[in-house]
Amino acid sequence: MFSYFLRRLILVLPVAFGVSVICFLLVQIAPGDPLTAIMPVDATAEEQAAMRAAYGLDRPLPVQYAIWVGNLAQGDMGRSIATGRPVAGEVFGAVQNSLLLAVSAAVIAFPIGIFLGFLAGYFRDTALDKAVTAVSIAGVSVPNYWLGIVLVIIFSVNLGWLPSMGAGPGGSRDWSWNWEHMRHLVLPAVTLAVVPIGIVARTVRALSGDILSMDFVQALYAKGMSRFDVLIHVGRNAAATALSVMGLQLGYLLGGSILIETVFNWPGSGFLLSNAIFQRDLPLLQGTILVLALFFVAMNLIVDVAQAAIDPRIKRS
Amino acid sequence: MALTETLEPVQTPEARKGYWAGVAQRLARDPVSMLCLAVVAALILAAIFAPYLGLADPYKGSMIARLKPIGTPGHLLGTDEQGRDMLARLIHGGRLTLFIGLMPVVFAFFIGSALGVVAGYVGGRLNTIIMRVVDVFFAFPSVLLAIAISGALGAGIVNSLVSLTIVFVPPITRVAEAVTSGVRSLDYIDAARATGASALTVIRVHVIGNVLSPIFVYATSLTSVCMILAAGLSFLGIGVRPPEPEWGLMLNTLRSAIYVNPWLSALPGVMIFVTSLCLNLLSDGVRSAMNVRD
Numbered sequence: 001m002f003s004y005f006l007r008r009l010i011l012v013l014p015v016a017f018g019v020s021v022i023c024f025l026l027v028q029i030a031p032g033d034p035l036t037a038i039m040p041v042d043a044t045a046e047e048q049a050a051m052r053a054a055y056g057l058d059r060p061l062p063v064q065y066a067i068w069v070g071n072l073a074q075g076d077m078g079r080s081i082a083t084g085r086p087v088a089g090e091v092f093g094a095v096q097n098s099l100l101l102a103v104s105a106a107v108i109a110f111p112i113g114i115f116l117g118f119l120a121g122y123f124r125d126t127a128l129d130k131a132v133t134a135v136s137i138a139g140v141s142v143p144n145y146w147l148g149i150v151l152v153i154i155f156s157v158n159l160g161w162l163p164s165m166g167a168g169p170g171g172s173r174d175w176s177w178n179w180e181h182m183r184h185l186v187l188p189a190v191t192l193a194v195v196p197i198g199i200v201a202r203t204v205r206a207l208s209g210d211i212l213s214m215d216f217v218q219a220l221y222a223k224g225m226s227r228f229d230v231l232i233h234v235g236r237n238a239a240a241t242a243l244s245v246m247g248l249q250l251g252y253l254l255g256g257s258i259l260i261e262t263v264f265n266w267p268g269s270g271f272l273l274s275n276a277i278f279q280r281d282l283p284l285l286q287g288t289i290l291v292l293a294l295f296f297v298a299m300n301l302i303v304d305v306a307q308a309a310i311d312p313r314i315k316r317s
Numbered sequence: 318m319a320l321t322e323t324l325e326p327v328q329t330p331e332a333r334k335g336y337w338a339g340v341a342q343r344l345a346r347d348p349v350s351m352l353c354l355a356v357v358a359a360l361i362l363a364a365i366f367a368p369y370l371g372l373a374d375p376y377k378g379s380m381i382a383r384l385k386p387i388g389t390p391g392h393l394l395g396t397d398e399q400g401r402d403m404l405a406r407l408i409h410g411g412r413l414t415l416f417i418g419l420m421p422v423v424f425a426f427f428i429g430s431a432l433g434v435v436a437g438y439v440g441g442r443l444n445t446i447i448m449r450v451v452d453v454f455f456a457f458p459s460v461l462l463a464i465a466i467s468g469a470l471g472a473g474i475v476n477s478l479v480s481l482t483i484v485f486v487p488p489i490t491r492v493a494e495a496v497t498s499g500v501r502s503l504d505y506i507d508a509a510r511a512t513g514a515s516a517l518t519v520i521r522v523h524v525i526g527n528v529l530s531p532i533f534v535y536a537t538s539l540t541s542v543c544m545i546l547a548a549g550l551s552f553l554g555i556g557v558r559p560p561e562p563e564w565g566l567m568l569n570t571l572r573s574a575i576y577v578n579p580w581l582s583a584l585p586g587v588m589i590f591v592t593s594l595c596l597n598l599l600s601d602g603v604r605s606a607m608n609v610r611d
Binding site for chain 2: 014015016018019021022026027029030031137138140141142143145146147149150152153157158251252254255256258259262263273274276277278282285289292293296297300
C-alpha cells in the first residue's frame with residue numbers, strides 16, 4: 001500500500017511543477033506592465049529601470065521563475081498589490097471559507113446523489129429511473145450562478161426566510177456553528193450542491209445498474225442471501241468508483257465555487273479571485289489559483305490512494 | 318416468394334446509405350433529440366437573423382421606461398435596468414452567447430484531435446511530452462482555469478474564446494489519444510504500414526475515420542459546459558463588455574433589479590439553462606445514435 005502511495009506521489013510531482021509553471025506564466029500573459037500599478041505616472045526611465053531591478057523583473061524568465069518558486073518553498077507568495085498584505089495570509093483565510101462552503105455542499109449533494117442514483121439503477125427503465133435521469137440532466141445543465149439568483153428571489157426576496165449574501169454577523173473572520181451564521185450558508189451550499197447531485201446520481205445509476213446485472217448478484221440471490229445483504233455486496237463493488245467521482249467533485253466544488261461566491265458575496269477564494277482580477281492584483285490572482293490547483297492535485301492523489309485501499313484490483317493494474 | 322420477403326429487412330437503408338446517414342436516421346427517430354435540435358436550431362437562426370426580425374433596437378434605452386414588467390404593451394418581455402427592450406436583447410444576446418459558447422469546442426475539437434491523433438499514432442517521446450502537458454491542465458478544475466486565463470488576459474470576446482479553447486483542448490486531446498492508441502494496435506494498421514504507406518497516409522485514410530466519431534461525441538458533450546462557462550465569464554465581468562447584449566452579462570447587470578422586478582432579472586438565465594439543457598440532451602441522443610458507450 002505504501003509503495004503504491006509513493007508511486008502515485010512521484011507521478012504527482014511533475015504535475016505540481018507544471019501547475020507552478022502555468023501559474024507563473026499567468027502573470028506573463030497579462031497585458032500591460034506589472035509595474036504600472038505601483039509606479040507613479042511621472043517616473044523617469046531610470047526610476048523605472050531601478051524599480052524593475054528591485055523586483056527582479058529585469059532578469060530572464062527562468063531565473064524569475066526559480067526565485068519565485070524558491071520564495072514559494074519558504075511560504076512567501078509575494079505581497080498583494082492592492083492591499084500590500086502577504087498573499088499567503090489572504091489566500092489561506094479565504095480558502096478556509098471556500099472549504100466550509102464546498103464541504104457543506106458535498107454533505108448535501110453526495111447522500112442525495114447516491115440515493116437517487118441507486119434508486120434509478122435498481123429500478124432501471126421504470127418511471128422512477130426516468131424521473132431521476134431527468135433530474136440529473138437538469139442538474140448538470142443548470143447554470144448554477146443563475147440558480148443561485150433564482151433561489152435568492154424565492155427565499156430572500158419573496159419569502160424573506162434566508163439572507164441573500166455574506167457569511168454572517170462577523171463577516172469572513174468569525175464563523176461559528178450557530179443558526180445566526182449557518183442561515184447564511186444554506187442558499188450558497190444548496191446552489192453549489194445541484195451540479196454534483198446530478199453528476200453523482202448519473203454515475204451511481206450507471207454503476208449500480210451494471211453491477212446488479214452481473215452474474216454474481218444472481219448467485220448471491222440463488223444461495224438465499226437477503227435482499228439487503230446483496231445490496232451491501234453491490235455497494236462495496238460500486239464504492240471505489242463512486243468515491244473517486246465524489247473526491248473529484250469535492251475538488252471541483254472548491255475550485256468552481258467562484259461564480260457562486262460572487263452571487264452570494266461569500267468571502268471565499270472565489271471572491272478573493274474576482275477582487276484580484278478587477279484590481280489587476282496579479283500576485284494575488286497567481287497565489288489564489290496556485291493554492292486551489294495544488295489542492296485539487298492533492299485531492300486527486302488522495303482519491304487515487306483511497307480507491308486503491310478500497311479496491312485491491314486497482315493496485316495490481 | 319416468402320423467402321425474399323423475410324430477407325428484405327436485412328438490407329436496411331442504413332447499410333446502403335453509410336454510417337452518418339444511419340446515425341442521422343436513428344437520431345430522427347428520437348423525439349427528445351429532435352425537439353432539442355429544433356430548439357437549438359431556432360435559437361441559432363434567431364440569433365443569426367436577429368437584425369431582420371423587426372425587433373426593437375437592443376441598445377436604445379429609455380430613462381422613463383426602466384424595468385417594465387413582463388407583458389408590458391410594446392415590450393413583450395419588459396425592459397431592463399436601462400429601459401432597453403428585453404425580448405430584443407435576449408434574441409440579440411444569443412449571437413454572442415452562442416458564438417462564444419460553441420466556437421471554443423469547435424476549435425478545441427480540431428486542435429485536440431490533431432494533438433491526440435499525433436500523440437497516439439506516433440507514440441514514444443512525442444506522446445509523453447504531449448500527454449504530460451495535458452495532465453498538467455487536468456490539475457485545474459475547468460471553471461478555475463477559464464477564469465484564471467480570462468482574468469489574466471482581461472475582458473473581451475477574443476480573450477474569452479482563447480481561454481475557453483485552452484480549457485477544452487486537454488480533455489479532447491486525452492480522448493483522441495486514447496482512441497487512437499487503441500486503433501493503432503489493430504492489425505489493419507500494421508497491414509497498411511507493411512504496404513509502405515506513409516504515416517500521414519495511414520492517419521488520413523485509416524485512423525481519422527475510425528477515431529473521429531468517438532471524439533466528436535465527446536466534444537458534443539462539452540458544448541453545454543462551454544455555454545455555461547462562456548456566459549459565466551461574462552457574468553463575472555471578464556467576458557463580453559457592456560453594452561453588448563449577452564445572456565451572462567445581462568444576468569449580471571440585472572442583479573441590481575431583483576428587489577424591483579425579480580422574475581425579469583432571471584430571464585437571461587432561463588435562456589442559458591434551456592440552451593445548455595437542449596445541448597446536453599442532444600449530445601446524449603447523438604451518443605446513443607452512434608452506439609458509443611462510455
